[in-house]
Amino acid sequence: MPDRSSRRSDLGRLAAAVLQVGFDGTTPPDWVLRELAGGLGGVVLFARNIDGDPAQVVRRLREENPEVIVAADEEGGTVTRLEAARGSSWPGNAALGMLDDVARTERTAAEIGRLLAATGVTLDYAPDVDVNADPANPVIGVRSFGADPGLVARHAAAWVTGLQAQGVAACAKHFPGHGDTVTDSHLALPTLHASRDLLERRDLPPFRAAVAAGVQAIMCGHLMVPALDPDLTTTLSRRVMTDLLREELGFQGLLVTDAIEMRAISARMSQPEVAVRALAAGADAICVGISSPGGENVAAMREAIAGAVRDGTLPEARLAEAAGRVAALTAWAGGGPAGGLAVPLDPEYGVSRLGLESARLALRAVPGEGAVARPVLTRAPIVIEMTVRPHEAIGDAPPYGLAEALAARLPGTARVTLTPGDHAVPPLGGHGDPPPVVVTRDAHRHAWMRRVLTEVLRRRPDAVVIEMGLPGRPCGAVHLSTGGDSRVSAIAAAEWLTSG
Template sequence: MPHRSPDLARLALTVLQPGFEGTVPPRWLLRELADGLGGTVLFARNLTGAAQTAELVARLREENPAVVVAVDEEGGSVTRLQAATGSSWPGNRALGVVDDVERTKRVAGEIGRLLAAADITLDYAPVADVNANPANPVIGIRSFGPDPGLVSRQTTAWITGLQDAGVAACAKHFPGHGDTVTDSHHALPTVHASLRLLRERDLPPFAAAVKAGVRAVMCGHLLVPALDPDHPATLSRKIMTGLLREELGFDGMLVTDAIEMGAVAALHPPGEIAVRALAAGVDAICAGITSPDGETVRELRDAIVEAVHDGRLPEDRLAEAAARVLALARWYAENASVRKARETPNPGGEGEDREEDGDLGLEVARAAMRVVTADGHEARLSRPPLVVDIAPRLSRAVDPDTLTGVAGALAELLPGTVAYAVASEAAELPDLGDRERPLVLVAHDARRQAWVRNLLARAVRLRSDAIVVETGLPGEPTGAVYVTTNGISRASARAVAQWLTKGQ
């Protein structure tokens, strides 16, 4: 009979990374942390500003100094700490378009400084997926691009910059979410690529991440028949252990994407997903949505303990997983001096600190911006415009209130700017007949969203002088001026507004 630890419950708690509601830690969370809960994940719903974030994390660490505090801070459209204002730094697509590894390191380093100031352990970033399918509804601009060589070198640079700041990076979504047409938040995507194509296209960035010393990897809820026709990657020992551990040589912490996502939630109850993922080789279970009283966490803990007692999950596998979580926490503690040396955050390069970086976010956003101007048209705004933001709901990875920010950035430079949002296919365009007021049309992924494309075309037919700003993947140029930002961020919005009002 195998040896059974007297503290299986503590081991089970160590491998859990739940989210919670509210801007102060609930009592159940503090209680579980005191009992050994190994991690928690923060969302925009938990955060109201830098001081509050730091205070929140400090309270968590009072109960468990080694807690792995994680957050999705990719830059660009996926930001938690800057969700209210938009990210100070362009996201991966913009960095990939610029393709300057030194600037990518600096951007990731600045994000690291922001997280370190709040004492956050782990950033669920960078996205290392190769966006091979332009119709992808969830990756898109979150990827560095469609070329595996580009994505590999940018992933390496991003990891290096973040971890040099003393914050752990997490490459995602292994083995690659770029060639899908289904959002795993809703249903299980299938990657229909051959093994050869996977090895040539999807896997190199993750191999590069491992080589760069990435401290964590997040697996994607994906069915990849060429690797395992029977199980999603999250629950596949062939993929998690055979491919990632044994073939690619990764020995850091392997964490699931959120287990309440539709891709796996439709297959098994949460506790069963956790048990099967751990058995496959995963070390940490991310549960972004939990019950208000913490019952979800206790149910996950009990399911894991029961699986060990039943022999379905070897105790040494659970102990190994817990040890990897604690090893990541130890790495973070050992890098305290690195964070101390760089402790003053400098979002976007603003302020007096790190003067040598200037306004880094704006600098990169300008470099990533592309403009096509029709003959005879002036790409300059001298009067307050009407800005029509054709803004579809972005993927569920993005906070629901995230906007492109272009209207706000223009309003700062041209007071009197009027903003109008078109949020759905059923909505109508405003009156566009006032030609004394310039028209700016802002779209996101028009090439992928037929209704956005149709509304855009209708508006341009009515106003051939319209300036079109595309914040997603570039499509066919349209309008008198066609600007592509290659991403959504406060930095990108500022770059567009400055270019349109000053003409460069």
């Protein structure tokens, strides 16, 4: 029989296998390398880890553990990790949903898969398949394909198919649906107030479609869904994680939690307790986006999981099953394409040719309240960009916006950034000056943006409004919506404003 120290070592490796952790810096710190040598199952890359060649980071990780899953959030559009420094080469889900061309969605995901595969990423925390039923949702919005369950379902399946054809595992999120909420789960615990019948008709079809398409992973959201479990958050609920997802929907792949440092769950219990209880409920991998400087929280979770098995709180068979699913995903990804296919680039802008074409097609222009002829900018305008602090899923503010795209075509373009705390309207010029260009993101959700728009249009009725979030009520002389704020969306809007 194996001795006690051997069993302790085996439990420690099983416990390490189910953790997917982030770290600071562009070089894996010593504690990550030690954990990898001890069986750490996954590492999550963020923009903060990307400087130069991200493949070099991945190679260093695999020197310590060739089997490690390397994950990233690469949704396209607003949420990008590998292209965070320059802006995404592909419009996001809202723009793709507006086009409703499933073949284009599949091709888009395939190109994103090529980028990831060339880097060595094996798991993409995408697509977002939430049905954005509430336009006031602060965290989903343009990350969703739309508000129609059928549309979201068919594009979810197409995205999964395109990505996984490149040997990168897709991860549909945020089960059982984060679209009809008005709380950001990074900050507090959202509640999904929907009957079981409504969940079946609206929120679950995209997940069923993803499962039918062979999705390798699903990420659960940190939500309260009383119709499914009145007592526990979804992450800790066996009714949701096992009874619904496994038994009713038939999903047998990797079930990963959303990041457990999010306030929706971390405000209620410690990370070690979350990890143990989530595994008991049916999770296979615990996502830890933010780790302590020396990895102390990761070590604490590993020890808590192994300790829970030893004291009977967590069945060893459940932990072994979870670690087995981690290994199965590694084996699946190892059999895919090597990532040698290049993404065809537009020669002028150096972005995906397909992505730019999609961004151009997604533009929607309607007459605003001023209803004048479409302006064609021939001289540098002032661009007024209204911004709010991006939510945690996005990271920093988009680095390349409409002002930069316009300045490349009309040198001298001026940019003024307004925020919730500082939004005094600047001088706007007068008759004979180019019309000001006002950029908003989800103006329908922000009263201060609407007040600024009212004041700008009072002074300059010829102002052009560019909505780079969800489209709202048209205003301005012309109202142009892009369906998102990717790099290619900004380029397409700048072309539209200057091309005639």
